[in-house]
Amino acid sequence: MIWERAPYRISDDPAVVDLSMVHEFLAKSYWARGIPRETAARGIAHSLPFSVYLGDLRLPRRRLRDRRTAASLGSRRWLLATRDAHGLYRKFGVTAVADPSTLLTRHDLDIYTR
Numbered sequence: 001m002i003w004e005r006a007p008y009r010i011s012d013d014p015a016v017v018d019l020s021m022v023h024e025f026l027a028k029s030y031w032a033r034g035i036p037r038e039t040a041a042r043g044i045a046h047s048l049p050f051s052v053y054l055g056d057l058r059l060p061r062r063r064l065r066d067r068r069t070a071a072s073l074g075s076r077r078w079l080l081a082t083r084d085a086h087g088l089y090r091k092f093g094v095t096a097v098a099d100p101s102t103l104l105t106r107h108d109l110d111i112y113t114r
Helices: 019-028 037-045 086-090
Strands: 002-005 008-011 051-054 057-059
Touching: 019 037
Parallel strands: none
Antiparallel strands: 002 008, 008 051, 051 057
């Protein structure tokens, strides 16, 4: 599906995702450093990806839930992890977890580099 609101256009079609751009970005990120191209491709295939355009310029945006490297067990709750963008996400109503003792995690930052 494509949504348009000038000057932006948004698509959720996995076929229009620029795999090379996404892989290059992820492979250099702190949360997916070294991710293999094939793993990124599988993640996109099993995601609800969003491609955002400003005219003909594609703007990088992250995908939502890839059903492989992220899991969420709450209905009506979005969970977001970030190392350095807290201020940005607060502008959109995202807040710290009220009781972090209710959350558990298993996180391996080096999973793609071994």
